[in-house]
Amino acid sequence: MSFSRLPPEILQHIGSLAVGSAIADHASSGGNNSLMAAVNTQQALGLVNRKMQRIMDDHNSKVFHAFHPDFAPNLRAFITKWLPEPSSIDDAQRRYLKLHGGDNWTPLVGSNYQSIAIDNLNATSLQSVAIDSRVPGFSSSNNPHVFGLRFFNRWFASAALLARVAVPNLNLRSAHLRLPAQAEAFLFLEAIMAHNNKLRNLVVEADAAFHASKMPRPKIRLSKLSMDCCTYATMDTFVFRAPIAKVVADDSLQFFERLKTVRKFCIAAHTFSTSVPVWHWLLRLLHSLPNAEQVDFSLLDHVAEDFHPDAKFDVAHLPNLTDLTLSIHQVDARLLSKINAPKLRAIRIRTSTPIDSYGFCSPEHFPSLLYVTIQAPGTISGNCDTLGIQRHNYVHNISKHQPDLDYGEEMVAYIKPYVRRPRIATLKNAELVRKSTDVCNAFSPPPMKRTRLHE
Structure with missing residues (x-):
């Protein structure tokens, strides 16, 4: 043809x-x-x-793509990195963003050039958008206030570009946005989420700032991502990476409604503000993600908070979850035991308190677990026991003197057996396995036995 x-x-x-x-x-x-x-x-x-x-x-x-977008980001727990601490004096946060942004993270695309290109199109007919509204030079400036006054035209060009995407668009399905570390830019992000009710894939990456303490911390309000008068399509991907930002989650019910079909979810921010303890909100989030496959919830500001002993939560059933990353102030068996994830293969936990302080999960609580990374105070054995991992399945990773030492550093363990099977097989599957084994035995020759040394 x-x-x-x-x-x-x-x-x-x-x-x-x-x-x-x-x-x-x-x-x-x-x-x-x-x-x-x-x-x-x-x-x-x-x-x-x-x-x-x-x-x-x-x-x-x-379609308008100023760079090659990634609407299927990799949230694998065994290859990602921790969200760098704000006390880092090097460019750790920029390297973290470049790891996820890829080779096209460092070169910035001019905002004016993108605005001209969008003006030549019909912005209300776009189905997929990837724009870069970062301000050149801002992330490395020593004085953000002076930089803003001197290069006001750059800020204006960035805001004008975001305003073109924030218009209501019934056709927009996917958006990959790169934002400057500026509070006003996040207002446009809220408008983009609220005005585009058919949006199914959203990836947001906010630039780091060299001196974050000298500028107002940008924030995103989850209650502003939806409007009462609109009916929204459920999302497939929601990724928000902003090491400098604050997430305000006082009213998240409508936000949870849009996440019913999400497969990949990530919030990586500096601070998280909510009217309930973070672990309460996290459990409510997991209940609203029944189809999730990869979840990353990472915060830098580990604010101390108390578990409410009278709080009652049902178990969050996540049948498709394979990767889970948690970086919050407190993670222990009271939270982990409420997560039912039979296919969970990799888990990463970073916390400021010992995770074995409140008992352990039942043995084989995560029956498919293969890769574990934990950075928390306490012993290696206590960390693994909390996850319900039996000692003979992880002891090969460490020497005989290490299990009961107060390690306190990051530990990585591969869990045996490396080939995992479901905990409970149905009768039909068990019958198929038995028949296939019988067939293999019928057509395979007898095994060759070696002569033992004592024979």
């Missing part, structure tokens, strides 16, 4: 791949090169024939 006779769906897929590859290939070259490469590729494909020109025009009206 000739190229001109291919179905429009295939031609559109070819065009999308070509434009995406052009953006990715120029990701690390800096400046506006990635966006220019996308424009040049679209124009070149449009010269093939009229049919391809119409398809690329349709693609341009629905």
